[in-house]
Amino acid sequence: MAQTRSALLGAVAIYLSVGLLVMGNGLQLMLLPIRGGLEGFEPVQLGLLGSGYFFGFVLGCVATPRLIVRAGHIRTFAALVAVASAVALGYPLAVDPLIWVTFRLITGFCLAGLYLVVESWLNDQATNETRGMLISTYVAVNFIVTTFGQMMVTVVQPTSFVLFSIASILVSVAAVPIALTRSSQPPPITYVRFRPVRMFRLSPTGTVATFLIGIATGAFWSVGPTYASQTSGSITDAAWFMSVAVLAGAIVQWPAGKISDSIDRRWVIIALGGFCAVVGTVIAILPFIPGLWFALAFGLGAGLLPTYAIAAAHVFDFAERSDYVEISAGLLLLHGLGSTVGPLIAGFAIQLYGPNGLFLTTSAVQILMLGFVAIRLSRREGLPEEEKQHFDLGTSAAVAVVGDEDAVQLSDLVVQEPAD
Known part of the structure; x- marks a missing residue:
């Protein structure tokens, strides 16, 4: 207990930096989708944002590890913060869809790099005794401050x-705790495969x-605010809609993971995906009824966000175990590629069917996923419980840290000595 408390206190600077960073990104x-809609951007243009x-995020995941090897964690973090902060001020100065798409790509690149820096730092501070608590806290901080930002x-x-x-301001100030930390810089984890x-x-x-979950979640994050504000006619209601969905995903993620330890995880994917498809279809069909609408937002988040x-x-x-680092990075990139495609598909659907096209898109993607998983159930038997890895949010969450110190040490993707 004392060791865990000490580890959490030692990670305060990291949590503070990532909290400010994620809050600024959540905002x-x-x-941006709401302001873009007010400026008359077409749904496809909002999807392109x-x-x-997400395409910039994928590029950042690939390129940033090399920047860290070359310049170190603190310099890389400071440079990316400066660019991301400047870009945030550029949107109201140049209200144009093409410019905004370019700005969003740059922001995605910077945010991916910033997350990799703080996550590799967190990974280095953790031990097998403290890793689970540190990373679970990190994921919880992400969910909570995203809600505040929204x-x-x-x-x-x-x-x-x-x-x-x-x-x-939030993005800029995020550099302060990291810049002033006394912790030594960790060896960078390089994702080269x-x-x-x-x-x-x-x-x-x-x-x-x-990949399919990336399509659905990318569409939700990118176009959801526009749908919510247009449907409710209230920016406050739109913010609550998105926030309720995020909190629902945070609440359901851990129990869903623990249930998947005792049964075939594919059945949990089917249950969550099926529930999400039903809720999405109901949202698309029913008229706006405030109380019911927020309840459906909770159901949507509960079904959509924990599935990754x-x-x-x-x-x-x-x-x-030696492949954990590579697989974690590969899944993050694959999810990012899906998230790049999703907003564009949703934008076209909204262009054709109106705001509810967003949930027609997410429901269709969920149904497609259910069909594939059902086919796989007939082709391959599930693993018995004793042969499965216990659900580990630190390994399976959409972050770059890996919740297993031995796996990190076994991986040949971890650079032990930074290059000169």
Whole structure:
């Protein structure tokens, strides 16, 4: 207990930095689609904003480890913070869809790099005794401050410059705790392999589900705020809709993971995906009824957001420990690629069917995933409980840290000595 408390105190600077960073990003995720809609952006253009962000995120995951090897964690973090902060101020100065898509790509690149820096730092501070608590706390911080960031759009009108300034301030201040930390810089983890074919052979269900989940969640994060604000006619209601969904995902993620330890994880994926498809269809069909609408938002988040961790855990069930780092990175990239496609598909659907096209898209993707998983159930028997890895949020969450110190030490993707 004392060791865990000491580890948490030692990670305070990391949590503070990532909290400010994610809060600023959460504000932008909510603000930009709403402001873009007010500026007359077409649904496809709003979808492209999300696609640009997630494509930049994928590029950042690939390129940033090399920056860390070359410049070190603190310099890399400071440089990316400066760029991300400047870009946040650029949106109201140049209200143009093409420019905004470019800005979103740059932001995605920077945020991916910033997450990798803080997550590799957290990975280095953890031991097998403290790793689970540190990473679970990290994931919880992400969910909580994302909600706070989204709710900030209710403070000032989105047509104002103020919210963009707040986002820039939050991202800028995130550099302070890391820059002043006394902790030594950790060895960087380099993600030099992305082998989706190998992952597919290892676990077809987990690999395909991860990509499809990326499509659905990417669409939700990118176009959800626009749908919510247009449907309710209230920015406050839109912020609550997105926040309720995020909190539902946070609440359900751990119990869903523990249930998947005792039964075939594919049945949990089917249950969550089926529930999400039903809720999405109901949202698309029913008229706006405030109380029911928020209850449906909770159901949507509960079905949609925890599924990545279950799919990832299913892949890890068939993996060797020495491959954990590579698989964690590969799943993150695959999810990012799906998230790049999703907003664009949702944008076209909204163009054709109106705001409810978003949930027609997410429901269709969930149904497609259910069909594939059902086929795989007939092709491959599930692992018995004693042969499965216990659900580990630190390994299966959509983060770069790996919740197993031995796995990190076994991986040949960990650079022990930074290059000169």
